[in-house]
Amino acid sequence: xxxxxxxxxxxxxxxxxxxxxxxxxxxxxxxxxxxxxxxxxxxxxxxxxxxxxxxxxxxxxxxxxxxxxxxxxxxxxxxxxxxxxxxxxxxxxxxxxxxxxxxxxxxxxxxxxxxxxxxxxxxxxxxxxxxxxxxxxxxxxxxxxxxxxxxxxxxxxxxxxxxxxxxxxxxxxxxxxxxxxxxxxxxxxxxxxxxxxxxxxxxxxxxxxxxxxxxxxxxxxxxxxxxxxxxxxxxxxxxxxxxxxxxxxxxxxxxxxxxxxxxxxxxxxxxxxxxxxxxxxxxxxxxxxxxxxxxxxxxxxxxxxxxxxxxxxxxxxxxxxxxxxxxxxxxxxxxxxxxxxxxxxxxxxxxxxxxxxxxxxxxxxxxxxxxxxxxxxxxxxxxxxxxx
Amino acid sequence: xxxxxxxxxxxxxxxxxxxxxxxxxxxxxxxxxxxxxxxxxxxxxxxxxxxxxxxxxxxxxxxxxxxxxxxxxxxxxxxxxxxxxxxxxxxxxxxxxxxxxxxxxxxxxxxxxxxxxxxxxxxxxxxxxxxx
Numbered sequence: 001x002x003x004x005x006x007x008x009x010x011x012x013x014x015x016x017x018x019x020x021x022x023x024x025x026x027x028x029x030x031x032x033x034x035x036x037x038x039x040x041x042x043x044x045x046x047x048x049x050x051x052x053x054x055x056x057x058x059x060x061x062x063x064x065x066x067x068x069x070x071x072x073x074x075x076x077x078x079x080x081x082x083x084x085x086x087x088x089x090x091x092x093x094x095x096x097x098x099x100x101x102x103x104x105x106x107x108x109x110x111x112x113x114x115x116x117x118x119x120x121x122x123x124x125x126x127x128x129x130x131x132x133x134x135x136x137x138x139x140x141x142x143x144x145x146x147x148x149x150x151x152x153x154x155x156x157x158x159x160x161x162x163x164x165x166x167x168x169x170x171x172x173x174x175x176x177x178x179x180x181x182x183x184x185x186x187x188x189x190x191x192x193x194x195x196x197x198x199x200x201x202x203x204x205x206x207x208x209x210x211x212x213x214x215x216x217x218x219x220x221x222x223x224x225x226x227x228x229x230x231x232x233x234x235x236x237x238x239x240x241x242x243x244x245x246x247x248x249x250x251x252x253x254x255x256x257x258x259x260x261x262x263x264x265x266x267x268x269x270x271x272x273x274x275x276x277x278x279x280x281x282x283x284x285x286x287x288x289x290x291x292x293x294x295x296x297x298x299x300x301x302x303x304x305x306x307x308x309x310x311x312x313x314x315x316x317x318x319x320x321x322x323x324x325x326x327x328x329x330x331x332x333x334x335x336x337x338x339x340x341x342x343x344x345x346x347x348x349x350x351x352x353x354x355x356x357x358x359x360x361x362x363x364x365x366x367x368x369x370x371x372x373x374x375x376x377x378x379x380x381x382x383x384x385x386x387x388x
Numbered sequence: 389x390x391x392x393x394x395x396x397x398x399x400x401x402x403x404x405x406x407x408x409x410x411x412x413x414x415x416x417x418x419x420x421x422x423x424x425x426x427x428x429x430x431x432x433x434x435x436x437x438x439x440x441x442x443x444x445x446x447x448x449x450x451x452x453x454x455x456x457x458x459x460x461x462x463x464x465x466x467x468x469x470x471x472x473x474x475x476x477x478x479x480x481x482x483x484x485x486x487x488x489x490x491x492x493x494x495x496x497x498x499x500x501x502x503x504x505x506x507x508x509x510x511x512x513x514x515x516x517x518x519x520x
Contacts, residue, residue, distance in 0.1 A: 134399065134425070135424075135425040135478065135479065136479040138503070138506045138509055139467050139479050139480055139481050140455065140465065140467070141455070141467050141479065142455055146453055146455060146467050149453040150451040150452070150453050150467070150469055151451070153451050153452060153453055153492065154450065154451040154492065157451070157492045157493075198456075199454075199456050200456055201453045201454070201455055201456065202453050202454040202456070202488065203453075248479075249469070249479070250469055250477055250478055250479040251477075255450070255451055255469075
């Protein structure tokens with residue numbers, strides 16, 4: 001038994017979104033569970049399945065203490081296995097691992113990964129179940145932005161990264177969002193506008209921060225041997241790896257290096273791939289600095305060169321590397337935790353159904369989830385049938 | 389030997405010392421490394437043999453940010469990460485200069501102040517001579 005045995009053994013056969021603008025229901029006065037369930041319904045319909053077909057549940061929540069119990073009860077389903085590993089926003093990319101293992105060992109036959117939140121309409125601001133950290137709280141860090149600001153400041157100090165480089169990330173995300181009818185933020189945006197937006201935690205301004213929106217996402221997974229029995233083209237899990245080194249920012253060993261530097265190489269090793277093989281990149285961009293850190297740590301550029309790498313629209317539509325093609329957390333949606341949306345966008349790209357934002361010849365996608373304050377890192381490589 | 393499983397927990401010991409105006413750090417008897425925040429096991433080597441030492445109070449700003457806040461709510465304030473000369477890093481703030489003048493690399497020294505809301509609070513001010 002080895003990790004590489006999981007390569008290609010699990011297939012995503014259904015994806016669904018909920019609570020986003022455009023074709024889906026973005027009305028106010030919808031609960032987190034209602035938004036999540038809209039996404040679940042869309043994913044199951046996509047897969048040609050009913051709720052009663054689901055016998056494995058992998059979920060997390062910003063509102064429910066025992067989310068697997070709440071979700072299963074709401075759907076009226078009886079489960080053989082559930083897992084609610086909670087490592088922040090990366091949890092749902094992380095759920096690929098227990099889901100793949102449970103499917104592979106026959107502990108379940110249809111695995112559902114899901115999340116939903118009405119964080120935008122329900123709270124109107126970032127709301128977190130996160131407990132205060134005893135040795136940080138006395139200094140009133142604003143959670144979570146202060147932590148990311150400290151990382152950005154250190155990156156700028158150590159590598160000469162500029163605020164314009166951070167702004168370039170926000171503008172690229174917006175340009176992708178303008179191609180996505182489901183994205184929340186689609187107005188024109190320039191580097192100058194990002195630079196001029198209200199400073200929140202130096203060096204991060206309001207437009208360096210992700211949105212606070214509603215949203216739900218769900219995915220249906222089965223063993224690959226059954227994948228061709230489903231209506232949509234299957235997308236295969238080629239490699240997934242997790243790493244975490246700290247919980248609070250004061251315990252992060254080096255604020256310029258995330259544990260993606262470990263999860264990335266392990267995921268690539270499981271998949272038998274390298275960064276140059278990747279056609280589409282979906283990175284958890286809670287703040288603009290994330291994108292730079294993950295491009296570096298995952299090997300798309302050298303450490304410290306993230307700022308230079310993104311200049312000149314390199315990760316925007318028409319650039320040389322397609323990054324955050326749905327508009328990301330910065331411009332598409334960010335309902336408290338964003339992990340499911342990384343996977344769903346990758347699946348849509350690999351199926352070739354991403355419309356105006358479709359990346360040509362997309363066969364391999366990288367999804368990278370981050371949770372906490374750059375704390376938990378999960379990298380997943382997905383591929384279409386040609387990559388098996 | 390000071391086994392951290394005996395007596396009040398390290399959180400309580402640290403807080404009690406701070407309340408009396410002392411900044412204490414744990415040092416591992418096994419690997420000799422210093423530990424912050426306080427723990428019952430050394431995060432470097434796993435040993436529970438952790439002894440309390442007086443901290444030097446000397447440190448260098450590793451990173452810094454200004455949390456922007458409206459003047460009527462108290463105005464902008466600093467949050468910094470300080471690398472202590474003993475090795476550990478901690479979150480704190482630098483007082484004595486405007487929040488935006490706190491810079492990475494600034495040499496700082498610890499002070500225990502009376503905070504209206506938090507009681508005794510460990511903060512830093514620029515050390516004599518400034519840059520480390």
